[in-house]
Amino acid sequence: MAHGKWNLRPLLPVEVIDIVTLWHTYRVPIIITTFTILIIFRTILHLRVPRVKVSDTPPLSPKLPAEKEKAPLEEKFVAEKVPRRIVGGLKKRKSSEDEVVLACQNIQVIVFFSSLTTTTEKRAKVFADELAQSTKEFAKSTSAIFLEPQLLDLSYIDYDDYFITPPKADANTQYFYLLLIPTYNIDTVLDSFLEHLQETHNDFRIDTAPLSPLLGYSVFGFGDREGWPTEEEGFCSQARDVDKWLAKLTARKRAFPLGMGDSKVDAAERLREWMEGVEDVLGHIATTGGLGEGVIGSGDAVESDVEDLDDEEDEVLFEEQKVAQRKTKVQKKDVLNDVEDIGNTLNLTPADPSEPLELDFTTYNKKARSTPTPVIKEMVPKNSPTYNSLTKQGYSIVGSHSGVKICRWTKSALRGRGSCYKYSFYGIASHQCMETTPSLSCSNKCVFCWRHGTNPVGTTWRWKVDPPELIFDGVKAGHYQKIKMMRGVPGVRAERFAEAMRIRHCALSLVGEPIFYPHINEFTAMLHKEHISSFLVCNAQHPDQLRTLKPVTQLYVSIDASTRESLRKIDRPLHRDFWERFQECLQILREKRFQQRTVFRLTLVKGFNIEDEAEGYADLIEKSLPCFVEIKGVTYCGTSSSAGAGLTMQNVPFYEEVCAFVEALNASLSKRGLEYGIAAEHAHSCCILIASNRFKMEGKWHTRIDYEKFFQCLESGKSFTPEDYMGPETPEWATWGNGGFDPRDERVDRKGRPKILPGEAVGKVKVGKEDEAGE
Structure with a gap:
């Protein structure tokens, strides 16, 4: 201790103090020298070890000669200094x-x-x-x-x-x-x-x-x-x-x-x-x-x-557009325009200069600024495979896009062997019914379509349009001609043959899409003018045409599925927005329910739209509130086209299965508080009718139509409702539980099996080729 204070510095040996002093004095030169020595040592080692060159290029063959395998690796890459250029041939594997x-x-x-x-x-x-x-x-x-x-x-x-x-x-x-x-x-x-x-x-x-x-x-x-x-x-x-x-x-x-x-x-x-x-x-x-x-x-x-070409210039034109362009080129070949010619072209402007010119952007490109005039062709030309196929099936082609055909039920009614379900439900005799369509083209490819692959398809009308007068006269003539061919058939009743020469009803449900025809309102007006009732069936894919459709006797919409996915699988629509179109058509049908009789038609296909879909169908009915719901088992005709679509006889439900589905659907409607009930049936057609309580009076169903009253309401020019032309009481034999076969007729089995009399059990019945329904 000095000056009265403690010395706190630790007592260290003199050698340690000298080393620390030297380090602090010379530490920078020491670090630099050490780093330099290490770099020199590493460089010497790197230069002494031979370099091995690695290449991604594989050998030409998996097995090399022994001499080449022993050769130094440096010699293998002498020839590889210049990259190879492949000018053709196959692409070699890289590894x-x-x-x-x-x-x-x-x-x-x-x-x-x-x-x-x-x-x-x-x-x-x-x-x-x-x-x-x-x-x-x-x-x-x-x-x-x-x-x-x-x-x-x-x-x-x-x-x-x-x-x-x-x-x-x-x-x-x-x-x-x-x-x-x-x-x-x-x-x-x-x-x-x-x-x-x-x-x-x-x-x-x-x-x-x-x-x-x-x-x-x-x-x-x-x-x-x-x-x-x-x-x-x-x-x-x-x-x-x-x-x-x-x-x-x-x-x-x-x-x-x-x-x-x-x-x-x-x-x-x-x-x-x-x-x-x-x-x-x-x-x-x-x-x-x-x-x-x-x-x-x-x-x-x-x-x-x-x-x-650039994508904007490269447009593939369809056949009719190509034909138009070729004609345009021929007309313009070796032609020089002078001032007078230019003046003539200037006169082709629209009458209203403020109105913009129409431009078809599907065919517009930089090379051709003018839109070629499309060549309008026929839907079913007489020299086409479609025409030959349809005529072989019994169709009479009218004009270029319409057809008429008599069904199995018309022939059956002429011989007193029973009419189709339309007589049981609505009082329409099959021998006085004409099945026709003003448009053979359709926008769906349904798996159960009888004519699939033979009738045209399309999403828009791009064909020649025949006038309604030509179609009306043509289908009547074709129908009467086919009726006359039945004169010599054994069993035809004279009185019914005479009645058949007066058409009383027209079913616009033959094939194709009737409302596709641009003049469908004019055509139905011609039917009504001659007091021919009209049942029109559409596929819920054309809301614009459905909205502008004038009242018909009964308006059908095909409801083949209750969900988007099942509708896509069974109807196979061509429109990409098919579900939105479907929903819009249901809303339109709801709006029309107090202007005309509206009907949901459900075609049941086993394995497609029956299992667990009753609730979904009930939702659709609740949304649209149609007057009637027809539930019908699919008809299988045994054609190869049906098999190609995935449809076999196994997809046809038994009648008892259709009945079970109808009862489940009716229960779903009741749970929702909707006033519907099972009104009538026609077991022979595998068809059952659910009706709104609007057509039930004093506990009795009135599903039939007063056709004369309908034409009176129509010709009066005043608004009317479906109740205004409600017909008489539904016959007892046609109501639910009684089979629906007309007692005036005799049921004949084509294959010689025992006859099933009215009222007998018909549970194990399928509608196959031998029992083909009319529509």
């Missing part, structure tokens, strides 16, 4: 890892086709069978796994499932599309298919190449050079359009060029050549995993000069 990936891939080939006369369908089946054998051979020599080729009819699929994105499957499955496309001069499902491809490409919500995950695609077209000698004149035009649109949607993954063959001359030979090319491409895909490097001839679809 053995890719082979492992390819070995895990399943390749699914899907063959799409369309056919009206079954010719293309038969060729497609043979093609798919032969392709299956070829892919089995590929599987033996490669590590790829080819699944059994699928064969799909474009008429029976939902385009959204295949042509917006590839099918949803496991991650190890890749798809390859092949399409066999005939060309027709009438509107078929191919027109809707092309429209779908065009809309998909132009839909801003969808990627411009949504089908790019496909391995590739190729198209083969069938044509007829007698009608279209050259491609410019339309030979295989629809196949060429499909090929071009798919090139856009797949990011130009055309695997093999478009094949074309003349159906009457060389289609089989050309198809064989095209198939060999497709098989070669599939073999390349199995070996290399892709189409190629993307040069001309290797798979990238750049060989078409049309596809090299």
Whole structure:
């Protein structure tokens, strides 16, 4: 202690104090020197160890000669100093890892086709069978796994499932599309298919190449050079359009060029050549995993000069537009316009200069500023397969888009063997009923449609329009002609034959969509003028036409499903907004329920729309509040087209199953407080009627119609309600629980089975081909 204070500094050895002092004095030079020595040492070690060069390029063969394996690695890369340039051929694998990936891939080939006369369908089946054998051979020599080729009819699929994105499957499955496309001069499902491809490409919500995950695609077209000698004149035009649109949607993954063959001359030979090319491409895909490097001839679809254009300029035009453009080019060829000609063209402006010119943006492009005049064609030309098919089925084609046919029930009533359900429910004798339609085209492809694949389809009217007078006179003449053909049929009753020569009722429900016809109001007015009642059936897809429809005797709307998904599966509508259109039509029907008799028609298809849907149907009835609800079991005619749509006899419900569904539906309506009840039945038609209590008086149902009173109300010009032309009491034999067979007639079984008398149990009854209903 010094100066009275403690010395707190620790007592350290003198050597330690000297080292610490030296470190603080020389620490910077020491650190720098140490760091420099380490860098020099590392550099020496790096220079002494030989460098090994690693390359991503695989050897040319998995097995090399022994001399090359022993050669220094530096010698192998002397020739690799300049990168190789592949100017054609196949794309080589980059590593053995890719082979492992390819070995895990399943390749699914899907063959799409369309056919009206079954010719293309038969060729497609043979093609798919032969392709299956070829892919089995590929599987033996490669590590790829080819699944059994699928064969799909474009008429029976939902385009959204295949042509917006590839099918949803496991991650190890890749798809390859092949399409066999005939060309027709009438509107078929191919027109809707092309429209779908065009809309998909132009839909801003969808990627411009949504089908790019496909391995590739190729198209083969069938044509007829007698009608279209050259491609410019339309030979295989629809196949060429499909090929071009798919090139856009797949990011130009055309695997093999478009094949074309003349159906009457060389289609089989050309198809064989095209198939060999497709098989070669599939073999390349199995070996290399892709189409190629993307040069001309290797798979990238750049060989078409049309596809090299900008998307705004590259528009695929439909056949009628192409014909119009060709005519325009011929007319303008070698013509010089002078000042007078220019003056004439200036006179073609609209009368009202303030009114803008109409422009069709579906065909507008930079090259052609003027919109070509479309060629208006007939819906069903007399030289078309559709015309031949419909006439073979017993239709009389009137004009270019209308038809008439007598049904099985008309023939039955003429012979005293019973009328259809319309007589039991509404008092309409079948032998005085005419079934017709002013439009053979429809916007749905229902699985239970009897004429599916033979009648035209479309979402808008783009055909020649026949005047209503021509249709009215034509369908009456066609109907009477068919009635006269029944004169010599054994069993025809003279009094009923005489009655049949006076049409009293018209059922606008034959085939197609009646309200599609632009002059439907004028046509029904002609019926009413001659005191012919009108029952019109529509499919709830045309709300604008339904809203403007003038009163008819009874207005039907087909209600085939209670949910969006089930409606899409059973009706297969062409409109993308089909559910919104459906809902809007239900609202319109609700508004019309006090102006005319409105009816829901439910067609029950077992496995599609019966199971657990009674509550859903009750919701729809509550929304629309129709006057009547007809529930009918589907009719199966045993046609191949029905089987192709997934419909078999197993989908036809027994009558007891229809009864059980009706009782469940009626209970659902009662729970909701809706005033409905089961009013009548016709077991022979497998049809039951639920009616609103508006048509029940003093405990008795009055479902029949006073037709004379209806025409009086209509001709008065005053507003009236369905109750104003309510008819007499429903006969006892037609009410619920009594079978509904007219006691005046005799029921005859075509197959010689015991007759079922009125009132007897008819639970185990199906409506098949032998008991085909009238509509």
